[in-house]
Amino acid sequence: MERYDPAAVEARWQEVWQRERVFETANPSPGDDTSRLVYVLEMLPYPSGELHMGHVKNYTMGDVVTLFRRRHGDRVMHPMGYDAFGLNAENVAIKTGRHPADLTRENIAAIRGQMQRMGWSIDWTRELSTAEPDYYHWTQWIFLRLLEAGLAYRQSASVKWCPVDQTVLANEQVIDGRCERCGSEVEARTLEQWFFKITDYADRLLDDLAHVRWPERVVTMQRNWIGRSNGARVMFRVDGDDIELPVFTTRPDTLFGATFFVMAPEHHLATALARGTEHEAAVAEYVAQTAARSEVERAGAREKTGVFTGRHVINPVNDERIPLWVADYVLMEYGTGAIMAVPAHDERDFEAAQAFGLQVRQVIAPRNGEVDESAPFVAHTDDEVLVNSGQFTGMPAHEGSAAIVAWLDERGLGEATVAYRLRDWLLSRQRYWGCPIPVVHCDGCGIVPVPDDQLPVELPHVDDYAPKGRSPLAAAEDWVNVSCPACGGPGRRETDTMDTFVDSSWYYMRYADPRNARAPFDRAAVDAWLPVDQYIGGVEHAILHLMYARFFTKALYDLGYVGFTEPFANLFTQGMIHFKGAKMSKSKGNVITPDPMVAQYGADTVRLYTLFMGPADQDAEWFDGGVAGRYRFLARLWRLVLDSVAESGPGIPPHPGPAGGDPALLRKAHWATDKVTRDIGERFAFNTAQSAIQELVNQVHDSPQADPDTRRFALATAVSLIHPYAPHIACELWSRMGGERLWEAPWPVADPDLLITDTTTYAVQVNGRLRGEVAVDSGTAQESVLAAAREHPNVRAHIDGKQVVKEIVVPDRLVNLVVR
RNA sequence: GCCCGGGUGGCGGAGUGGUAGACGCGGCCGACUUAAAAUCGGCUUCCCCGAAAGGGGAGCGCGAGUUCGAGUCUCGCCCCGGGCACCA
Numbered sequence: 001m002e003r004y005d006p007a008a009v010e011a012r013w014q015e016v017w018q019r020e021r022v023f024e025t026a027n028p029s030p031g032d033d034t035s036r037l038v039y040v041l042e043m044l045p046y047p048s049g050e051l052h053m054g055h056v057k058n059y060t061m062g063d064v065v066t067l068f069r070r071r072h073g074d075r076v077m078h079p080m081g082y083d084a085f086g087l088n089a090e091n092v093a094i095k096t097g098r099h100p101a102d103l104t105r106e107n108i109a110a111i112r113g114q115m116q117r118m119g120w121s122i123d124w125t126r127e128l129s130t131a132e133p134d135y136y137h138w139t140q141w142i143f144l145r146l147l148e149a150g151l152a153y154r155q156s157a158s159v160k161w162c163p164v165d166q167t168v169l170a171n172e173q174v175i176d177g178r179c180e181r182c183g184s185e186v187e188a189r190t191l192e193q194w195f196f197k198i199t200d201y202a203d204r205l206l207d208d209l210a211h212v213r214w215p216e217r218v219v220t221m222q223r224n225w226i227g228r229s230n231g232a233r234v235m236f237r238v239d240g241d242d243i244e245l246p247v248f249t250t251r252p253d254t255l256f257g258a259t260f261f262v263m264a265p266e267h268h269l270a271t272a273l274a275r276g277t278e279h280e281a282a283v284a285e286y287v288a289q290t291a292a293r294s295e296v297e298r299a300g301a302r303e304k305t306g307v308f309t310g311r312h313v314i315n316p317v318n319d320e321r322i323p324l325w326v327a328d329y330v331l332m333e334y335g336t337g338a339i340m341a342v343p344a345h346d347e348r349d350f351e352a353a354q355a356f357g358l359q360v361r362q363v364i365a366p367r368n369g370e371v372d373e374s375a376p377f378v379a380h381t382d383d384e385v386l387v388n389s390g391q392f393t394g395m396p397a398h399e400g401s402a403a404i405v406a407w408l409d410e411r412g413l414g415e416a417t418v419a420y421r422l423r424d425w426l427l428s429r430q431r432y433w434g435c436p437i438p439v440v441h442c443d444g445c446g447i448v449p450v451p452d453d454q455l456p457v458e459l460p461h462v463d464d465y466a467p468k469g470r471s472p473l474a475a476a477e478d479w480v481n482v483s484c485p486a487c488g489g490p491g492r493r494e495t496d497t498m499d500t501f502v503d504s505s506w507y508y509m510r511y512a513d514p515r516n517a518r519a520p521f522d523r524a525a526v527d528a529w530l531p532v533d534q535y536i537g538g539v540e541h542a543i544l545h546l547m548y549a550r551f552f553t554k555a556l557y558d559l560g561y562v563g564f565t566e567p568f569a570n571l572f573t574q575g576m577i578h579f580k581g582a583k584m585s586k587s588k589g590n591v592i593t594p595d596p597m598v599a600q601y602g603a604d605t606v607r608l609y610t611l612f613m614g615p616a617d618q619d620a621e622w623f624d625g626g627v628a629g630r631y632r633f634l635a636r637l638w639r640l641v642l643d644s645v646a647e648s649g650p651g652i653p654p655h656p657g658p659a660g661g662d663p664a665l666l667r668k669a670h671w672a673t674d675k676v677t678r679d680i681g682e683r684f685a686f687n688t689a690q691s692a693i694q695e696l697v698n699q700v701h702d703s704p705q706a707d708p709d710t711r712r713f714a715l716a717t718a719v720s721l722i723h724p725y726a727p728h729i730a731c732e733l734w735s736r737m738g739g740e741r742l743w744e745a746p747w748p749v750a751d752p753d754l755l756i757t758d759t760t761t762y763a764v765q766v767n768g769r770l771r772g773e774v775a776v777d778s779g780t781a782q783e784s785v786l787a788a789a790r791e792h793p794n795v796r797a798h799i800d801g802k803q804v805v806k807e808i809v810v811p812d813r814l815v816n817l818v819v820r
Numbered sequence: 821g822c823c824c825g826g827g828u829g830g831c832g833g834a835g836u837g838g839u840a841g842a843c844g845c846g847g848c849c850g851a852c853u854u855a856a857a858a859u860c861g862g863c864u865u866c867c868c869c870g871a872a873a874g875g876g877g878a879g880c881g882c883g884a885g886u887u888c889g890a891g892u893c894u895c896g897c898c899c900c901g902g903g904c905a906c907c908a
Binding site: 224298328348614627 | 843
């Protein structure tokens with residue numbers, strides 16, 4: 001018999017699909033029904049190397065969803081591109097002595113080849129690369145729109161600097177005080193940098209999470225990252241000076257318990273206020289010491305340190321004079337950089353009070369009961385009341401908060417406010433391989449946007465692009481020196497480039513209209529396809545990419561360019577494939593590419609295996625011993641179909657299949673159809689759907705005596721169900737059975753009547769322990785089932801001589817007899 | 821410290837409160853073969869009784885609880901992975 005030859009089968013069908021443009025999905029024409037438009041998208045790859053098994057899993061999953069939905073009659077757009085700019089590619093280029101542009105183009109060609117070999121149904125007419133001028137033209141255009149809207153700005157600020165990558169980083173790219181890319185400790189530097197005003201969108205980014213169907217943990221991570229806290233801004237006044245020092249607090253109810261006041265060492269008044277006191281030198285030294293410590297050191301040291309400034313501040317609620325300290329447990333970046341310290345009700349303040357030898361005053365107490373004064377009492381529910389709090393004494397905590405804020409507000413001493421953990425997005429980078437920021441600096445005019453008709457500002461080719469602490473673009477004098485677009489005088493181009501995350505914050509919109517040379521996209525096209533119906537990617541992007549993309553969508557919505565406010569309606573985060581206990585990466589040398597395995601077993605087998613390893617959302621350790629099993633499965637299906645065709649000829653019996661044949665096999669086909677449809681469509685349970693198809697195939701294998709028509713029906717069903725996973729062999733076998741264009745064949749529908757069996761096997765338990773099984777006709781009355789159960793010899797042995805006190809019958813499942 | 825996941829055979833993993841271990845990997849035994857590969861058949865959680873058929877017991881990280889019945893629900897722990905972390 002002809003053996004299963006995946007290479008030949010796969011080449012043949014890929015050629016057919018390409019010739020017939022099966023993967024291409026045109027944009028709707030005006031008047032088209034748009035209700036069946038579906039957009040399935042996987043996160044685009046960085047072309048810094050080849051694809052590995054993690055990519056294969058990701059894109060196969062998207063492909064299964066795509067093929068599955070197409071067979072349900074949806075018109076699915078399934079595009080692909082490359083996130084081509086960025087440090088990833090640039091660092092590889094530096095290491096290998098190649099130019100990033102050349103390297104990137106080569107990697108893209110290699111990846112495209114790998115993708116085509118996998119047979120993923122990608123619409124190649126929509127392919128894009130973020131590093132090509134016809135794409136980043138529009139990245140720049142969007143930047144300019146955000147600039148006009150006041151959502152992009154340049155400001156001097158304390159920023160995180162990576163000494164190895166020689167560039168600033170966004171907050172989101174700093175993990176535990178280290179560069180997320182290279183792991184080196186970041187340094188604080190004050191630099192003039194470009195920011196996006198993502199904080200303007202903090203509330204909407206938070207509130208709109210209620211409208212997306214995303215994994216709960218991703219929603220939680222975003223919620224925590226935005227970190228909205230409701231509280232109050234309260235004005236303290238420096239004693240003996242006309243200086244106001246606002247603080248942010250979430251606990252206005254504890255205001256009477258403030259026994260000292262603390263400023264961050266970076267606070268602009270910290271040194272100034274100590275000036276002239278006997279503490280001046282000590283404060284200056286402490287501030288200098290703190291500045292010299294790295295983020296990592298500072299975050300690691302939990303013991304409280306600080307110095308008294310010699311000054312005092314006045315608490316607005318009781319005019320009490322409390323000491324003003326400087327301590328590094330107060331962060332300049334959050335709130336106002338200064339706090340009121342309430343040691344009785346805050347753990348950090350309590351530790352500080354102990355370290356500094358300061359007073360602790362309890363102002364919140366449980367309604368009934370005492371508090372252990374050796375630890376801070378932080379409970380904050382309606383069971384606590386204010387004590388030692390003047391006119392507010394006796395109020396429940398929440399009511400007290402509101403009353404104190406109202407009291408402050410009336411006197412202009414405070415107001416209710418909200419604080420966020422989220423900071424503005426620092427988008428400029430001092431590196432070569434990124435999208436140029438399209439502005440010109442002019443001594444006379446300041447920052448001047450490059451006019452739209454002069455876009456794109458192309459990235460110049462420079463030979464020395466190694467990082468050196470300022471953008472390598474600064475060395476390209478011919479490129480840098482331009483005339484000011486506003487006044488015509490001498491100007492200098494901005495030499496920083498954009499963070500790669502800017503490029504990937506809108507690519508999913510460009511796919512809708514990828515060749516548009518007049519605009520980033522046509523609004524009608526984008527509104528027809530978006531939001532993305534199913535987005536699939538790694539959980540490592542839970543904060544960065546997904547937050548930035550949401551921000552871009554909302555900003556573009558506000559500016560009238562798109563008609564939706566969330567980019568990704570449904571999100572599935574797939575687990576990572578690890579190898580040797582770590583995430584696959586070129587630098588760790590633990591990358592498994594699909595190529596050798598595809599050469600040995602074919603793409604269909606590899607596609608099956610990446611989704612068979614375990615639940616798709618869980619991490620998995622790569623183990624290539626299991627691949628052969630998937631190949632054996634396909635080879636068995638191959639043999640069964642070819643045998644069937646050889647013995648009984650081609651032919652695919654119509655649904656619901658032949659009557660009067662082998663009812664068990666027919667039932668199995670319908671059972672598998674039902675299971676696969678629900679597992680893929682509702683649960684993303686790609687592993688168990690596959691198991692169900694295998695059970696069906698095994699049953700065909702085990703039923704050689706079944707009538708030929710039922711076997712053909714069962715085999716056709718298996719072929720049809722495996723198609724989203726293994727489209728090449730499915731199309732081949734389908735055509736050998738006499739079918740055509742499987743990719744357009746309607747998805748099979750399980751007939752509920754055929755899921756029911758003639759006889760039902762009941763498990764019989766005595767006192768919850770399994771003692772036997774009885775088979776009865778389906779639909780047998782409970783009394784008869786019970787009678788049959790009591791007749792079972794082994795059951796009888798366990799109930800004889802005892803009293804049955806309770807009988808439980810679970811229809812179609814089991815009987816439990818409770819005896820005493 | 822706080823917030824999420826997860827803990828089931830030798831391994832990956834199935835298991836709407838109802839027969840735990842589907843499906844696969846690996847292993848063992850056998851058939852076919854000069855042989856191997858491929859394929860096909862059987863066995864494969866552990867312990868005990870039995871020649872066998874079969875029967876009994878234990879078992880899903882640990883300990884309680886709810887229930888006729890718990891891998892699944894509740895409470896308290898332990899371990900692994902991830903996220904956040906001096907955010908006032």
